[in-house]
Amino acid sequence: MKNILVIGTGGTIASEMASDGLAPELTANQLLQYVPQIRDFCCPSCKQIFSIDSTNMAPARWLQIAACIREHYDEYDGFVITHGTDTMAYTAAALSYLIQRSPKPIILTGAQKPIGSDNTDSKINLEDAFRCACSPLRGVMVVFNGKVILGTRARKTHSKSFRAFSSINYPELAYIQDGHVLTFIQPPCQDRPVFYDKLGERVALLKMIPGTDSALLEWLLDHNDALIIESFGVGGMPSYRGSEFYDLMADAIRRGKTIVMTTQVENEGSNLSIYSVGNRLKTELGVLEAYDMTTEAVVAKLMWILGRTKDPKQIRCLFYSPVADDLLYPVSET
Numbered sequence: 001m002k003n004i005l006v007i008g009t010g011g012t013i014a015s016e017m018a019s020d021g022l023a024p025e026l027t028a029n030q031l032l033q034y035v036p037q038i039r040d041f042c043c044p045s046c047k048q049i050f051s052i053d054s055t056n057m058a059p060a061r062w063l064q065i066a067a068c069i070r071e072h073y074d075e076y077d078g079f080v081i082t083h084g085t086d087t088m089a090y091t092a093a094a095l096s097y098l099i100q101r102s103p104k105p106i107i108l109t110g111a112q113k114p115i116g117s118d119n120t121d122s123k124i125n126l127e128d129a130f131r132c133a134c135s136p137l138r139g140v141m142v143v144f145n146g147k148v149i150l151g152t153r154a155r156k157t158h159s160k161s162f163r164a165f166s167s168i169n170y171p172e173l174a175y176i177q178d179g180h181v182l183t184f185i186q187p188p189c190q191d192r193p194v195f196y197d198k199l200g201e202r203v204a205l206l207k208m209i210p211g212t213d214s215a216l217l218e219w220l221l222d223h224n225d226a227l228i229i230e231s232f233g234v235g236g237m238p239s240y241r242g243s244e245f246y247d248l249m250a251d252a253i254r255r256g257k258t259i260v261m262t263t264q265v266e267n268e269g270s271n272l273s274i275y276s277v278g279n280r281l282k283t284e285l286g287v288l289e290a291y292d293m294t295t296e297a298v299v300a301k302l303m304w305i306l307g308r309t310k311d312p313k314q315i316r317c318l319f320y321s322p323v324a325d326d327l328l329y330p331v332s333e334t
Contacts, residue, residue: 001043002077002134006032007068008048009061011084013111013122015053022114024051028082034115035123038130045076054084054091054110059199059303062091066098069106070195078105078133082126085110085156085164088142089296092151094199096140096297096324097304102193105137108151109144112162121145121162128176139187139324141173148174150187152297152326157266169269169292170325187324200225200306203299207264208232214244221248225310226258226302230295235261235270236277250285258306258315260298262290269293269329288319291329301326 008014008028015022028046038044049068050061069079083091092108099106109129115122129143140151144165153170174183202225206217220227231237237245249259261281263270269292272278281287290298305318320327 001041003043003045003075004078004080004130004133005069005072005076006044006046007065007079007081008046008051009054009065009081009083010051011054011082011110012113013082013084013109013115013125014051015114016116024053024084026115027051031082031115031122031126035126035130038127042130042134044080044130047072052084054087057084057087057091059094059201062094062098062300063197063199065091066095066195067197069095069099073104073193076104079107080126080129080133081106081108083108083110085112085144089154089156089165089294090300092140092142092154093294093297093300093326094303096151096326097300098196098199099140100194100196100323101188101190102140103138103189103191104193105133105135106140106151107133108140108142112160112164127179131176131179131181132174135174135181135183137174137181137183137186138189143176146176147172148176148181148183150185150325152324153294155266155294155296168294169267170328196304196307198307199303201303202226203228203302203306205230205295205299208237212238214248217245218248221252221257221259224257225306226260227252228260228262228290228295228298228302230262230264231270231278233263233265234274234278235263235272235289236275237261237281239277246280246285249281249287253285253287256310256312258288258302258312259285260288260290260302260319262293262295262298288316291327293327297326
């Protein structure tokens with residue numbers, strides 16, 4: 001039987017009711033007591049590295065999870081990370097950049113209901129995660145509600161129901177049905193993974209609304225090394241009389257800031273070339289474009305890149321170099 005390391009981080013799956021609401025209390029060892037059947041097909045070991053509501057997740061904790069996997073990588077055949085759902089997609093994306101081309105499965109899972117609840121999705125999600133950790137699947141994945149989603153493509157799209165996660169602009173890797181992992185796509189891997197241990201955290205996100213004050217854009221550019229702008233439709237920035245967005249972006253790029261344009265629309269991605277409000281940003285300013293990437297992946301990828309370089313040419317090259325199938329749009333930007 002395969003040896004699987006369970007890394008506990010908290011989240012709803014490990015929560016119990018306190019006087020002020022749910023809070024993570026259970027360890028990974030305690031979670032496994034609810035699913036004794038997994039010992040019929042694998043040998044689990046547990047390591048609790050922290051116990052938090054995933055709202056409190058931060059880049060430093062991503063590095064901590066990656067370091068734990070790196071330390072124990074040769075000892076185990078696969079890894080299961082129990083995690084809160086609210087920031088799971090960000091963590092899955094971050095681990096996809098910190099641990100690249102892993103030949104072993106690295107599975108994130110959690111639940112919408114605590115494992116001690118009568119009506120909980122925790123037990124089936126845990127069992128499914130272990131089955132995937134024992135399978136030939138490889139790389140970083142989210143396993144939830146019977147679906148296996150690539151780490152760079154996961155997004156939480158339902159806040160309450162058990163079908164919490166969707167795969168954005170990319171097919172699911174596999175399904176789990178009646179205890180069997182039905183695999184459709186195998187992510188690329190190599191004999192040994194490549195680990196990274198630095199992130200540049202000065203990355204911000206601005207979601208545009210009609211009438212956004214350009215002073216907000218200016219402040220975010222002044223206080224960060226990179227800014228992701230979630231614009232409307234296929235992408236663009238306001239160009240009405242008196243707006244200063246273009247000039248502020250041009251000045252920031254001259255100062256070495258990185259700007260990435262993406263879309264608020266969940267599916268099908270951006271294309272700045274279509275409308276004049278976007279084309280000018282691309283052809284004159286040279287802003288980066290996310291295309292079919294998720295915002296979660298863009299955030300994590302920029303942090304990974306800024307942990308390696310501050311050179312604009314290298315940033316552009318790394319951003320448009322696909323990692324874990326995060327970018328499929330046919331680009332020739334590099």
